[in-house]
Amino acid sequence: MIDKMTNYHMTPDEFRKQGKQMIDWIADYYENIEKYPVLSQVKSGDIKDQLPDSAPTESESFGQIMSDVNSIIMPGITHWQSPDFFAYFPANTSGPSILGDLLSSGLGVQGMLWATSPACTELETRVLDWLAEMLQLPEKFKSTSDGGAVIQDTASSAALSAVLAAREKKTNYQTNDSGCLGNLVAYISNQTHSSVEKAIKIAGIGKNNLRLIGVDENLAMRIDLLENAIQKDLQDGLIPFFVCATVGTTSTNAIDPLNEIGNICLKYQLWMHIDAAMSGTAAICPEYRYILDGIELADSFSFNPHKWMFTNFDCNCFFVADRSVLIKTLSILPEYLKNQATESGAVFDYRDWHIQLGRRFRSLKLWFVIRHYGVNGLRYHIQEHIRLAQQFAGWVRSSEEFDLVAPAPLNLVCFAHKNGNDFNRKLLETINSRGKMYFTHTVINGQFVLRMSIAQTNTNEEHVRQAWENIQETAKELMDVY
Numbered sequence: 517m518i519d520k521m522t523n524y525h526m527t528p529d530e531f532r533k534q535g536k537q538m539i540d541w542i543a544d545y546y547e548n549i550e551k552y553p554v555l556s557q558v559k560s561g562d563i564k565d566q567l568p569d570s571a572p573t574e575s576e577s578f579g580q581i582m583s584d585v586n587s588i589i590m591p592g593i594t595h596w597q598s599p600d601f602f603a604y605f606p607a608n609t610s611g612p613s614i615l616g617d618l619l620s621s622g623l624g625v626q627g628m629l630w631a632t633s634p635a636c637t638e639l640e641t642r643v644l645d646w647l648a649e650m651l652q653l654p655e656k657f658k659s660t661s662d663g664g665a666v667i668q669d670t671a672s673s674a675a676l677s678a679v680l681a682a683r684e685k686k687t688n689y690q691t692n693d694s695g696c697l698g699n700l701v702a703y704i705s706n707q708t709h710s711s712v713e714k715a716i717k718i719a720g721i722g723k724n725n726l727r728l729i730g731v732d733e734n735l736a737m738r739i740d741l742l743e744n745a746i747q748k749d750l751q752d753g754l755i756p757f758f759v760c761a762t763v764g765t766t767s768t769n770a771i772d773p774l775n776e777i778g779n780i781c782l783k784y785q786l787w788m789h790i791d792a793a794m795s796g797t798a799a800i801c802p803e804y805r806y807i808l809d810g811i812e813l814a815d816s817f818s819f820n821p822h823k824w825m826f827t828n829f830d831c832n833c834f835f836v837a838d839r840s841v842l843i844k845t846l847s848i849l850p851e852y853l854k855n856q857a858t859e860s861g862a863v864f865d866y867r868d869w870h871i872q873l874g875r876r877f878r879s880l881k882l883w884f885v886i887r888h889y890g891v892n893g894l895r896y897h898i899q900e901h902i903r904l905a906q907q908f909a910g911w912v913r914s915s916e917e918f919d920l921v922a923p924a925p926l927n928l929v930c931f932a933h934k935n936g937n938d939f940n941r942k943l944l945e946t947i948n949s950r951g952k953m954y955f956t957h958t959v960i961n962g963q964f965v966l967r968m969s970i971a972q973t974n975t976n977e978e979h980v981r982q983a984w985e986n987i988q989e990t991a992k993e994l995m996d997v998y
């Protein structure tokens with residue numbers, strides 16, 4: 517029963533006790549994670565049906581809550597942190613990141629303005645400048661020049677911020693005042709992530725003013741088709757304003773030609789945004805930095821440490837070459853937020869750099885991760901993931917039964933069994949239903965394609981080797997049945 521003397525609150529002593537047990541719980545989870553089926557095997561409603569219809573009237577003990585976590589919640593978890601997780605894209609965590617996130621929760625800081633916690637803003641600025649250096653970004657993206665960066669929740673929000681800034685720059689900040697006229701046109705490839713289409717819809721550009729540019733045999737945007745589309749729109753009296761180039765598409769890891777796209781943006785005065793949500797991380801390794809060649813021509817760039825850089829969701833880093841455009845687009849200053857530091861102009865107020873007002877102290881976890889691993893530690897793991905993916909691609913290439921169906925430049929391998937779409941679908945479903953590993957699919961030119969995304973924090977050579985054996989054996993088994 518609760519102790520009324522504590523006002524229902526958890527006492528510091530109780531918090532200390534439960535907190536230590538929680539850390540133990542998480543450490544045990546990581547030690548035993550390979551014992552769980554990677555893909556949750558519950559059916560829809562299974563979890564909800566075990567939860568009461570209404571909230572408890574009286575206080576319940578922490579022990580009761582954790583007991584329900586174990587019995588009700590855990591069966592409904594798909595284990596993204598399992599080293600046998602090869603689905604979608606990584607969403608990896610790490611010890612230092614979890615602890616940084618916990619500290620952020622403990623401090624409970626609301627970092628909307630510099631004045632609401634100077635450390636929250638200044639650490640973020642510094643760590644993002646570190647990242648700019650780690651990725652060898654052009655000077656213009658650093659806070660020490662005209663640009664700078666901000667941590668956003670997701671690559672989707674970053675894309676929306678980029679579209680809005682591009683819109684305002686092109687219309688001389690008139691759209692913010694008068695609304696959209698329906699004559700701005702944006703360009704992406706037919707492989708671009710759906711979040712950019714969503715941004716175009718939200719920003720009032722209109723889906724009819726979004727051109728999906730065709731791709732070449734490597735699934736990268738075709739420059740000739742891009743330029744043709746821009747010229748046609750100009751002839752029709754429309755106003756081209758925005759291109760999104762992708763480094764590492766979600767479907768197949770294709771890399772758009774940044775230099776060529778950048779030159780077209782320069783020629784026609786379009787905003788160039790680069791979405792490198794997962795693959796951007798690879799550029800911290802000098803031998804993979806080439807994937808960002810041409811970024812000098814970009815107006816904005818974003819990547820997600822919450823995918824492949826051992827930093828808990830959410831953590832997107834959004835860089836702009838000219839912060840004044842972004843700030844002028846998104847800044848609103850109501851009376852209740854006015855303060856001397858803001859008025860002096862000497863500080864960043866990050867609420868002017870993204871959609872929402874409130875913000876967590878997310879740079880803590882990023883700072884912890886970069887300091888814990890060091891640049892060399894991060895490089896080591898990225899290089900290792902890419903080595904394992906390349907080894908897997910080699911096995912596929914030399915196999916009689918499977919084909920590689922897209923170039924595998926980094927850590928994602930797209931492949932298919934020679935027996936056709938239905939067989940590949942059955943193969944995927946069978947393997948995932950058995951829980952030993954989890955991987956997903958895409959469709960390329962009508963072909964059902966299997967995807968191995970090799971980037972989970974703790975995946976090593978043995979996991980990848982076992983996955984390949986599992987795939988081959990299950991395929992043999994299904995061949996006997998069919």
Ligand SMILES: *Cc1c(COP(=O)(O)O)cnc(C)c1O
Nearest residue numbers: 670671672709764765766793794
């Ligand atoms: C994952 C991904 C996104 C979406 O990321 P969020 O941070 O979840 O919005 C966008 N673009 C690419 C290329 C991605 O891989």
